[in-house]
Amino acid sequence: MSNSKGLGGVGVFLDDRTRGAAPARRFMRKIFPDHWSFLLGEIALYSFIILILTGIFLTLFFQPSMTDVVYHGVYHPLDGVRMSEAYASTLNISFDVRGGLLLRQIHHWAALLFVGAIMVHMLRVFFTGAYRKPREFNWIIGIAIFTISIFEGLFGYSLPDDLLSGTGLRITQGVLQSVPIVGTYLSFFLFGGQFPGHVIIPRLYIIHVLIIPGLLLALISAHLFLMFHQKHTQMPGKGRTETNVVGAPMYPYFMAKTGAFFFFVFAVVALLSTFAQINPIWLFGPYNPSGITAGSQPDFYMGALEGALRIMPNWVSNVGGYTIAWNVIIPAFVPLGIIFGGAALWPFLERWITGDHREHHINDRPRNAPTRTGIGMAAVAFYGVLWLEGANDVIAAQLHIPLYTLTWIARVSVFLAPAVAYWVTKRICLGLQRKDTHLLEHGVETGIIRQLPSGEFIEVTRPVSEEVRAVLESRTGLPQLPAPAPGEPGEGVPAPSERGAMGKLRVRLNRVLTEGIPVPTGNGHGNGHAELREGEPAAVPSGADHGRELEAGSPDEEERPSGH
Amino acid sequence: MSLITARRRRRAAGYAVIVLGLLTAGVAYATVTGQPGTAAAATPSSASPKQIAEGASLFSVTCASCHGMNAQGTSQGPSLIGVGAAAVDFQVSTGRMPAKEISAEMPRKPPVFDTAQTHAIAAYIASLGGGPAIPSAAEVSPIGADMALGQSLFITDCAQCHNFSGAGGALTYGKYAPALTHSTPTQIYEAMLTGPEAMPVFNDTTITPAQKRDIIAYITTVRSEANPGGFSLGRIGPVTEGLVAFLGGIGSLVFASIWITLKRREHT
Numbered sequence: 001m002s003n004s005k006g007l008g009g010v011g012v013f014l015d016d017r018t019r020g021a022a023p024a025r026r027f028m029r030k031i032f033p034d035h036w037s038f039l040l041g042e043i044a045l046y047s048f049i050i051l052i053l054t055g056i057f058l059t060l061f062f063q064p065s066m067t068d069v070v071y072h073g074v075y076h077p078l079d080g081v082r083m084s085e086a087y088a089s090t091l092n093i094s095f096d097v098r099g100g101l102l103l104r105q106i107h108h109w110a111a112l113l114f115v116g117a118i119m120v121h122m123l124r125v126f127f128t129g130a131y132r133k134p135r136e137f138n139w140i141i142g143i144a145i146f147t148i149s150i151f152e153g154l155f156g157y158s159l160p161d162d163l164l165s166g167t168g169l170r171i172t173q174g175v176l177q178s179v180p181i182v183g184t185y186l187s188f189f190l191f192g193g194q195f196p197g198h199v200i201i202p203r204l205y206i207i208h209v210l211i212i213p214g215l216l217l218a219l220i221s222a223h224l225f226l227m228f229h230q231k232h233t234q235m236p237g238k239g240r241t242e243t244n245v246v247g248a249p250m251y252p253y254f255m256a257k258t259g260a261f262f263f264f265v266f267a268v269v270a271l272l273s274t275f276a277q278i279n280p281i282w283l284f285g286p287y288n289p290s291g292i293t294a295g296s297q298p299d300f301y302m303g304a305l306e307g308a309l310r311i312m313p314n315w316v317s318n319v320g321g322y323t324i325a326w327n328v329i330i331p332a333f334v335p336l337g338i339i340f341g342g343a344a345l346w347p348f349l350e351r352w353i354t355g356d357h358r359e360h361h362i363n364d365r366p367r368n369a370p371t372r373t374g375i376g377m378a379a380v381a382f383y384g385v386l387w388l389e390g391a392n393d394v395i396a397a398q399l400h401i402p403l404y405t406l407t408w409i410a411r412v413s414v415f416l417a418p419a420v421a422y423w424v425t426k427r428i429c430l431g432l433q434r435k436d437t438h439l440l441e442h443g444v445e446t447g448i449i450r451q452l453p454s455g456e457f458i459e460v461t462r463p464v465s466e467e468v469r470a471v472l473e474s475r476t477g478l479p480q481l482p483a484p485a486p487g488e489p490g491e492g493v494p495a496p497s498e499r500g501a502m503g504k505l506r507v508r509l510n511r512v513l514t515e516g517i518p519v520p521t522g523n524g525h526g527n528g529h530a531e532l533r534e535g536e537p538a539a540v541p542s543g544a545d546h547g548r549e550l551e552a553g554s555p556d557e558e559e560r561p562s563g564h
Numbered sequence: 565m566s567l568i569t570a571r572r573r574r575r576a577a578g579y580a581v582i583v584l585g586l587l588t589a590g591v592a593y594a595t596v597t598g599q600p601g602t603a604a605a606a607t608p609s610s611a612s613p614k615q616i617a618e619g620a621s622l623f624s625v626t627c628a629s630c631h632g633m634n635a636q637g638t639s640q641g642p643s644l645i646g647v648g649a650a651a652v653d654f655q656v657s658t659g660r661m662p663a664k665e666i667s668a669e670m671p672r673k674p675p676v677f678d679t680a681q682t683h684a685i686a687a688y689i690a691s692l693g694g695g696p697a698i699p700s701a702a703e704v705s706p707i708g709a710d711m712a713l714g715q716s717l718f719i720t721d722c723a724q725c726h727n728f729s730g731a732g733g734a735l736t737y738g739k740y741a742p743a744l745t746h747s748t749p750t751q752i753y754e755a756m757l758t759g760p761e762a763m764p765v766f767n768d769t770t771i772t773p774a775q776k777r778d779i780i781a782y783i784t785t786v787r788s789e790a791n792p793g794g795f796s797l798g799r800i801g802p803v804t805e806g807l808v809a810f811l812g813g814i815g816s817l818v819f820a821s822i823w824i825t826l827k828r829r830e831h832t
Contacts, residue, residue: 034825034827035825036818036821036822036824036825037821038825039817039821039824039825040818040821042821043814043817043821076711076785077711077715077782077785077786077789078712078715079711079712080710080711080712081712081715081716094792095792101792101793105793105794109809109813112805112806112809112813113809113813113814113817116809116810116813116814117814117817120814120818163719163723163728164728164801164802257824257825260824261820261821261824264817264820264821264824265817268812268813268816268817268820269813272808272809272812272813273793273794274794275794275795276793276794276795276797276805276808276812277791277792277793277794277795277796277797278793278797278805279802279805280791280793280796280799283728283729283786283799284728285715285716285719285728288716288719288720290720291716291719291720291723291724292723292724293719293723293724293727293728293801294723294724294725294726294727294728294732294733294734294741295727295728295731295733295800295801295803296801297801297802297803298802299802299805299806300802300803300805300806300809300810303806391803392734393733393734394733394734394800394801394803396734396740397732397733397734397740397800400738400740401738402668402736402737402738403734403735403736403737404736404737
């Protein structure tokens with residue numbers, strides 16, 4: 001008792017001085033919905049924390065300097081090799097600093113996990129429609145985080161000034177030079193003269209350890225704050241509505257889970273770093289502009305760019321004395337421009353097409369938006385082809401496929417695979433919708449065949465459980481625009497917004513986007529199976545032990561804890 | 565005729581045919597192989613006529629079908645006159661020759677001939693007209709070589725095809741630069757000297773004999789270095805790292821997140 005009294009005393013002491021008790025209580029009672037896919041973003045968050053901590057350690061030993069030195073360190077195969085101080089200090093971190101190699105590897109593996117987790121998190125948000133109103137800004141912040149993370153990674157692995165990083169910088173310089181008219185100026189500006197020069201490493205260092213981490217920190221904070229403020233979306237389920245959040249409170253449930261998850265992330269990174277060698281710069285050797293190695297690949301998040309460059313035909317033209325290097329401009333800017341630009345515009349495009357201005361806090365199941373899911377998978381296929389092609393020489397060498405054959409396969413499939421992926425995905429989604437409809441209308445097949453006294457055999461089905469029913473019934477279909485049926489001009493007068501070229505386009509897009517299997521109706525739910533219990537989700541007593549509901553339209557969170 | 569007709573379905577008949585066929589082929593073969601021994605006029609002093617004769621007979625048994633009875637080349641294989649002993653030693657000691665089939669790139673495989681036989685064939689080919697000789701052990705020894713220079717030369721001249729660690733890499737049209745993990749110093753030296761298959765020749769003016777030893781020293785040292793960071797992931801660059809990050813890293817964390825959010829399933 002005395003202990004809790006002591007703690008209480010501390011609490012009173014703190015609250016008297018900070019007035020923090022009320023906000024802390026609200027924070028502790030904040031509800032987070034539970035779903036495994038909601039933790040994908042946390043992998044990125046925790047990797048970022050690991051990156052900052054290990055990055056600080058590495059700055060203590062790394063020398064961002066292009067000064068020439070002759071190496072006489074522990075790694076004897078490079079004894080006597082001339083190299084930059086940046087490279088020599090990275091060798092030093094790897095071989096001389098106690099724990100240096102482990103921390104370097106943790107830093108690099110965490111970087112791969114960071115970007116990889118951002119990618120899968122972004123896919124989750126897209127496929128569940130979690131970017132919809134009111135979360136469009138947070139979606140765009142996420143895309144910004146993704147974009148600058150790629151640059152952060154590129155600049156990071158360029159710092160050691162080894163052969164691979166120099167090769168990457170050389171491509172970066174080529175991309176800069178390909179910008180029409182100002183390309184050469186941009187290149188001279190970044191490199192302070194001819195490639196590689198002496199200023200690029202110190203400049204990248206400042207960008208890598210100060211400018212981009214600062215930006216990332218700000219954007220990640222904004223991302224989290226917005227998520228916190230707007231409340232997390234939830235998956236459809238029993239008792240979950242657009243006006244409540246069903247889940248576990250921050251303290252102790254969510255804190256315990258997310259804290260444990262941090263240790264999972266750290267454990268995976270530490271295990272990878274202990275057992276799997278990454279970026280062995282001592283094998284690459286110092287950068288030497290006349291050298292190049294087979295298997296020169298960037299880190300995976302640049303792989304799609306590399307692949308685009310590798311499949312691009314060698315087109316160059318000359319306009320008014322200026323060379324336009326289509327063979328670099330197009331692969332450098334177009335494919336990822338489509339992916340990132342398309343992703344940023346998509347929420348607004350979808351809103352325009354559907355005319356859906358409602359707020360959405362319940363996620364879509366991917367099958368319930370077949371066209372969106374199809375478009376997402378088309379983007380995945382497009383990116384995936386480019387990504388694989390970025391590793392074409394490794395694939396060719398390992399699988400014994402001729403290199404140019406691979407290039408041509410990629411050139412065709414970069415256009416074909418997205419179309420196939422779109423079509424196949426959409427068909428799968430529609431098939432799953434039919435299955436859901438069947439489950440709702442006829443129940444689950446029990447596998448029991450019963451013979452009636454008349455001799456007739458019937459198959460016994462069982463209605464789906466309430467939980468499953470709530471999930472299946474979450475399919476409402478995307479809002480369809482009313483439009484007169486084609487070929488029947490007298491049927492109705494189109495709304496002003498649907499006249500004209502844009503209006504007609506919008507209606508046609510809407511037809512494609514809202515394609516789906518009709519939701520079974522019949523008093524809203526089911527189809528008249530009287531024995532089935534109709535579940536109006538909001539009316540069902542919450543099965544969740546520790547849920548709380550928010551009043552719709554209430555600007556403040558109204559805490560109504562139920563249960564324990 | 566009736567004797568054959570009556571007995572052709574007996575079990576022994578098949579064997580009889582095979583034996584007859586082999587005998588015919590053997591006699592024809594022996595008749596043909598009488599010739600090439602006469603070509604051993606320009607014998608280098610280092611190889612004895614006996615060794616050349618042995619090489620010639622091995623050649624006629626295993627190589628002549630593609631390279632021609634007098635090593636003059638056929639539509640199946642190039643002429644070997646003037647390629648030198650080093651080229652033969654490289655091809656035969658790495659098992660690339662005799663080839664099983666003609667492909668874009670002859671793979672390394674266990675050698676068919678032992679060293680003496682290989683040297684005999686090499687002596688025979690050298691006797692047909694010059695070419696680089698098999699280097700001595702001292703010529704290829706990495707001991708005392710300048711490894712720092714070897715590193716620079718390797719990265720400048722070799723890594724673009726053989727990869728930074730000698731793990732090999734893809735070339736065009738199904739050809740590839742093989743891994744250097746099992747190449748002996750002699751084989752590496754011979755490859756530089758003779759430029760087998762897609763590889764260019766690095767003659768003694770391009771890369772001096774001493775520099776060749778430097779390169780050999782770098783290759784043989786680095787490939788036997790342990791991987792201080794854990795498993796090497798093949799030493800083929802960031803592709804396998806990305807694969808491990810996704811399958812190992814993201815994959816196991818997805819399992820962790822599924823496990824951590826599992827609910828006790830209610831059975832009804």
